[in-house]
Amino acid sequence: NRTPVTVIGLGAMGRALAGAFLDNGHPTTVWNRSIGKAEELAVRGATVANTVDEAIAASPVVVICVLDYAVVHEILGPLSGSIAGRTLVNLTNGTPKQAREAAEWAAGYGADYLDGGIMAVPVMIGRPEAVILYSGSAGAFGVHERALGALGTATYLNADAGHASLYDLALLAAMYGMFGGVYQAAAMVGSEKVPAAEFAPMVVSWLNAMTAALPAVAEAMDAGDGADDDDSNLQMQAVSFANILSASREQGISTALLEPMQALLDRAVAAQRGGAGTPSLIAMLRTDPVPA
Numbered sequence: 001n002r003t004p005v006t007v008i009g010l011g012a013m014g015r016a017l018a019g020a021f022l023d024n025g026h027p028t029t030v031w032n033r034s035i036g037k038a039e040e041l042a043v044r045g046a047t048v049a050n051t052v053d054e055a056i057a058a059s060p061v062v063v064i065c066v067l068d069y070a071v072v073h074e075i076l077g078p079l080s081g082s083i084a085g086r087t088l089v090n091l092t093n094g095t096p097k098q099a100r101e102a103a104e105w106a107a108g109y110g111a112d113y114l115d116g117g118i119m120a121v122p123v124m125i126g127r128p129e130a131v132i133l134y135s136g137s138a139g140a141f142g143v144h145e146r147a148l149g150a151l152g153t154a155t156y157l158n159a160d161a162g163h164a165s166l167y168d169l170a171l172l173a174a175m176y177g178m179f180g181g182v183y184q185a186a187a188m189v190g191s192e193k194v195p196a197a198e199f200a201p202m203v204v205s206w207l208n209a210m211t212a213a214l215p216a217v218a219e220a221m222d223a224g225d226g227a228d229d230d231d232s233n234l235q236m237q238a239v240s241f242a243n244i245l246s247a248s249r250e251q252g253i254s255t256a257l258l259e260p261m262q263a264l265l266d267r268a269v270a271a272q273r274g275g276a277g278t279p280s281l282i283a284m285l286r287t288d289p290v291p292a
């Protein structure tokens with residue numbers, strides 16, 4: 001017997017989540033502001049609720065996945081207490097602070113709360129490679145782990161509801177940093193009419209070679225490593241990085257994505273850290289003033 005589940009929010013991701021629950025035999029109730037998005041799910045066996053209260057009353061597990069936390073509160077804010085005793089699983093993208101506030105809000109209504117970060121695109125949902133990070137109520141995760149497993153690989157972090165968001169956004173920061181570099185690279189070779197598709201395999205093998213070094217780099221970060229790096233010191237890297245900017249300009253390509261990294265390297269060199277390796281840059285991110 002599969003746990004009944006409710007999915008609130010039927011955007012691209014919500015529809016994928018509801019579809020995965022249906023595929024795994026969970027009685028699935030759905031609600032969305034624009035009702036038309038429920039049609040295909042209804043054909044597949046979902047129950048379409050007329051109101052949010054009705055959707056929540058249908059299941060012990062209520063998954064919400066909408067645009068942002070403002071929408072979460074807009075949808076759930078006016079509830080009359082029907083969420084008490086249920087588990088609210090919020091898979092909406094947001095900050096750790098927003099997740100902790102939502103956990104408090106849910107506790108005030110007597111609900112268990114899990115916050116989640118979806119490390120996947122909709123087409124991956126339901127497959128093991130779709131990792132979903134959870135934090136918040138350990139008890140609720142234990143009870144509903146199997147149901148959540150319908151969505152992908154359910155990974156529980158810890159009881160702090162904010163941690164799934166923190167990990168999610170940190171992983172996205174790593175991804176967007178990498179994508180920014182890839183777009184720069186594609187624009188650079190593209191300036192000589194090299195198709196990105198032709199260049200991409202070279203980028204993939206280069207990035208694979210470089211990411212293999214990340215565990216060692218991470219250890220150096222944890223050690224607060226400001227030690228000299230005889231292989232690849234910062235001063236040398238600041239110079240070669242400047243060549244990436246110069247080459248981009250020569251090829252008529254914007255340097256906007258590269259400039260912040262150049263500034264960080266230059267500040268490290270100016271602070272007499274030029275002999276150290278790149279792991280020492282993280283210390284500057286921790287101590288640099290945070291813009292408002």
Ligand code: NDP
Pocket residue numbers: 009010011012013014032033034035037065066067068071074075091092093094118119120121122
């Ligand atoms: P969509 O833009 O496809 O859907 C947005 C959803 O939010 C819809 O259900 C929409 O309802 C609802 N919504 C927006 N504004 C309101 C409002 N004022 N009141 C009521 N409902 C509202 O986004 P996704 O489904 O792709 O994304 C949902 C969440 O999943 C986001 O937080 C996103 O960051 C996260 N996510 C998405 C990924 C992706 O690749 N798609 C990957 C990982 C996470 P309506 O249909 O009525 O407009």
